[in-house]
Amino acid sequence: MSKFSDIIGGTLGATIANRFLLGIYTLFIVSILIFSAIAFLPGDYAKAALGHSATPETVAALQKELGLDRPAPERYLRWIGHAAQGDFGSSFSAGGTQRRLVIDIILPRLKNTLLLAGVTALLAVPLALVLGVLTALARNSFLDRLLNAATLTAISFPEFFVAYVLMLLLAVKFPLFSSMASMSADMPIVEKLARIALPVLTLTLVILAHMMRMTRAAIISLLNSSYVECARLKGLPEWRIVVGHVLPNAWAPIANVVAFNLAYLVVGVVVVEVVFVYPGIGQTMVDAIRLRDVPVIQACTLIFAVTFVVLNLLADLIAIATNPRLVHPK
Amino acid sequence: MTDAAETMSGEQLLDIRDLRIEANIYPPGESSQTITVVDGVSLQLRKGKVLGLIGESGAGKSTIGLTSMAYVRGGLKITGGQVCFKGRDILKGGPHAVRALRGKEVCYVAQSAxxxxxxxxxxxxxxxxxxxxxxxxxxxxxxxRAVALFRKLGLPNPETIAQQYPHQVSGGQLQRIMTAMALCSEPDLIVFDEPTTALDVTTQIEVLAAIKEAIRGTGVAALYISHDLAVVAQMADDIMVLRHGRLVEFGATREIINEPRQNYTKALVLGGEIHHDEQAPDGVPILSLKGIDAGYGDGRTKVLKNVSMDLYAGQTLAVAGESGSGKSTLGRVITGLLPPARGAITFDGRMLAGRLANRSKDDLRQLQMIHQIADVAMNPRQTVGDIIGRPLSFYFGTGGTENQRRVAELLDQIEMGKGFVDRYPSELSGGQRQRVCIARALAAKPKLIICDEVTSALDPLVANGILKLLLDLQQQQQMAYLFITHDIATVRSIADSVAIMYRGEVVRYGPKSKVLTPPFDDYTERLLDSVPKKEIGWLERVIEGRAMQSTRDQH
Structure with missing residues (x-):
């Protein structure tokens, strides 16, 4: 048996390292996919940018200037090499005579997006956990059905509809919050928070059901286990059983769903941004696609990929950290 | 009915009167039915006494035990009777009173710690x-107090074990820790629900001794639930025999063991009447293992070490050992699921490929397997007819009426009859399910069947029926059985030759009469010694014998 435990003992560090390497590998594959997908897109930036003045000569000259005449593998290597050092190159779209750096376009928008995502997460994740535990405790009761019906209704409507309903109620009928979430970088944080209140509420309603129901399901699936019966036979009250005995064993599936929803807050909220005129990264990407601004598109998609990989990595680490078999080997 | 004055006396701890428990079941395709799980059972327990509840699965023994904590499992409902603990009716106490009872006055020791x-x-x-x-x-x-109890229950390094997590501790130790957990709040009553059933016999005897010592030392009363009469006989003052939720017989342990009155109790006391005359090895072995090494994880975990044995046509080779001895791994090697790292398997005069993928269809057909847990070895969405018919069409390419005829014939052979063709596994009892698995193995007309603990999930009387069936079929069709089991009684009933395994090695091998007769090697002696006997005082005698042995060894 000692041999077996040696293998297990060696794995905690190895498992974590393995997850990190897998994450980097995933990013590498994704970067190739992003690059090829964009390279295969119909249309050509040079032609589009030159419009009516596009002659074969001018197109070739612009392509040469932008480096678009080089073979694809070479372009990929140059792009990924620079991106790995934080240099995403310059935007194709000329802002006056000076070309803007991609990082200058993206960074302020990314900060806004992370602010919105962060505040939403701070509200939605604890709320989802508490409601999940509550519905599990009161399973099949009126409260359980009401909460499930309400959250399911919220995700069943399109996001823009939820957004407009909230706007109508909380900005127009009862003007508590601003309906416009446009902001500038030098605003004080309190004002920023007041501005984003409605988008935060909208996004909370959108992601709440999934996390709450996963928490509920993860808890209920463990309520039949022997150790729960044993806890009941110790005379523990139901809430102590759920919080003290069930929840510590349920973190792994919950963390996975939370990670998935947090990633969505970064990569999937363009509709909400548009409704509230919020300067987030989703709008930036949509604009870049319209302009065929390849460096910006590539940078955005890569950031989205990193978000997914990092959040899933975190979920994996939580799953490992809450598994006593891995943390306390034999 | 006992006199009311007597039940109210200070000695009385638990008084269950006319208990009735029902369950709603929902058979597929039919409307819900109410079945009676416990039917009018009464029992009394005095302070410091141990009452054994014995019966097969479905007898209601755990259900009755748990009512002493005012607890019923999901789907069950107490519909009649009363449960008085220290003179108060705990079924009428309300949730707060119930919680105050559980874990303080009555504690529970579960089957699988x-x-x-x-x-x-x-x-x-x-x-x-x-x-x-x-x-x-x-x-x-x-x-x-907990650490002191750990020490008292014979746990090594009590302080260290206390700080460990459950997966870091062995099953036998966990069972003792669970007993300590029950004792820790100094209850008046402990419900032991099959506390040693999941353990190997050599571990079981140590845990039994520890539990017995703890009961005697603290004066706590106990309900001791088990399906094993030999175990209950060691622990209980009185025994209640239950069947189908009804009382069969109640009496002092001595009476139940020595003078059982009811037929069912007599059958339990006498145990298997299966008798099989050992046959001498004859001709060329049908299966021959030579120097098998096998393991998992690219040989990092070696499970089998230099295992060799022979099995002759129409005979049974029992491979016996505790969990972790490698006996199931041996089954996986022979079936080709785990290619051996070294060694040769000869089957019916030819070399068998180590890998399943390299074996011919005829190799696969002639070597069939029956698993421990029939429930999970069958597709729940196939009928019995489909399950048994599948090997017919797979190996012989037959179909239609020919298959129907064979399926009916096989159902006759397993003593079930063709009325079962359209049933689903969930509509069968445990014993019937295992019979269907036997029929499926027979359908391939094999020369060798590997039986992996085929009776260990079954009740003793049902298990006996399965063993009898297997022996009859062997008589008729001359198949060889490789019978993997941890149960020495089963080995005695059916084997021709025996291999005893310990930590991946064969420690003793030969004809049954030789292997199971002294002089023994140390391990076999300890193994055979540890099998509980239906004799009062057996546990004390073995423990005493071992203590004397170890004192002698020290001198």
Missing amino acids: AAAFNPAHKLINQVVESSLMHGVTHRADAER
């Missing part, structure tokens, strides 16, 4: 949890 301990918490925290919750004492004192 490995599942009953929460994997996420340290053992010590779980052991003292109910003492702290009920305010019996403060943490430091509870922990001191």
Whole structure:
């Protein structure tokens, strides 16, 4: 048996390292996919940018200037090499005579997006956990059905509809919050928070059901286990059983769903941004696609990929950290 | 009915009157039915006494035991009778009173401690949890008491074990820790629900001794639930025999063991009447293993070491050993699921490929397998006819009426009849399911069947029926059985030759009469010694014998 435990003992560090390497590998594959997908897109930036003045000569000259005449593998290597050092190159779209750096376009928008995502997460994740535990405790009761019906209704409507309903109620009928979430970088944080209140509420309603129901399901699936019966036979009250005995064993599936929803807050909220005129990264990407601004598109998609990989990595680490078999080997 | 004055006397601890428990079941395609799980059972238990509840699965023994904690499992409902604990009716107490009872006055020791301990918490925290919750004492004192109990129950390094997590501790140790957990809040009554059933016999005897010592030392009363009469006979003052939720017989342990009155009790006491005359090895072996090494994880974990044995046509080779001895791995090697690292398998005069993928269809057909748990070895969405018919069309390419005829014939052979063709596995009893698995193996007309613990999930009388059937079929069709089991009684009933395995090695091998007769090697002696006997005082005698042996060894 000692041999077996040696293998297990060696794995905690190895498992974590393995997850990190897998994450980097995933990013590498994704970067190739992003690059090829964009390279295969119909249309050509040079032609589009030159419009009516596009002659074969001018197109070739612009392509040469932008480096678009080089073979694809070479372009990929140059792009990924620079991106790995934080240099995403310059935007194709000329802002006056000076070309803007991609990082200058993206960074302020990314900060806004992370602010919105962060505040939403701070509200939605604890709320989802508490409601999940509550519905599990009161399973099949009126409260359980009401909460499930309400959250399911919220995700069943399109996001823009939820957004407009909230706007109508909380900005127009009862003007508590601003309906416009446009902001500038030098605003004080309190004002920023007041501005984003409605988008935060909208996004909370959108992601709440999934996390709450996963928490509920993860808890209920463990309520039949022997150790729960044993806890009941110790005379523990139901809430102590759920919080003290069930929840510590349920973190792994919950963390996975939370990670998935947090990633969505970064990569999937363009509709909400548009409704509230919020300067987030989703709008930036949509604009870049319209302009065929390849460096910006590539940078955005890569950031989205990193978000997914990092959040899933975190979920994996939580799953490992809450598994006593891995943390306390034999 | 006992006199009311007597039941109210100070000695009386638990008084269950006319208990009736029902369950709603929902058979597929039919409307719900109410079945009676416990039917009018009464029992009395005095302070400091141990009452054994014995019966097969479905007898209602755990259900009755749990009512003493005012607890019923999901789907069950108490519909009649009363349960009085120290003179108060605990079924009428309300949730608060019930919680005050559980874990303080009545404690529970579960069948599988490995599942009953929460994997996420340290053992010590779980052991003292109910003492702290009920305010019996403060943490430091509870922990001191727990560690003292660990020591008393014979756990090595009590302080270290206390700080460990359940998965870091062996099954036998967990069962003792669970007993300590029950004792920690100093209850008046402990319900032991099959506390040693999941353990190997050599571990079981140590746990039994520890539990017995703890009961005697603390004067706690106990309900001791088991399907094994030999075990209950060691622990209980009185025994209640239950069947189908009804009382069969109640009496002092001595009476039940020595003078059982009811036929069912007599059958339990006498046990299997299966007798099989050993046959001498004859001709060329049908299966021959030579120097098999095998393991998992690219040979990092070696499970089998230099295993050799022979099995002759029409005979049974029993491979016996405890969990971890490698006997199931041996089955996997022979079936080709785990290619051996070294060694040769000869089957019916030809070399067998190590890998399943390299074996011919005829190799596969002639070597069939029956698994321990029939429920999971069958597709729940196929009918019995489909399950048995599948090997017919797979190996012989037959179909239609020919298959129907063969399926009916096979159902006759397993003594079930063709009325079962359209049934689903969920509509069968445990014994019937295992019979269907036997029929499926027979359908391939094999020369060798590997039986992996085929009776260990079954009740003793049902298991006997399966063993009888297997022996009859062997007589008729001359198949060889490789019979993997941890149960020495089964080995005695059916084997021609025996291999005893310990830690991946064959420690003793030969004809049954030789292997099971002295002089023994140390391990076999300990193994055979540890099998509980239906004799009062057996446990004490073995423990005493071992103590004397170890004193002698020290001198």
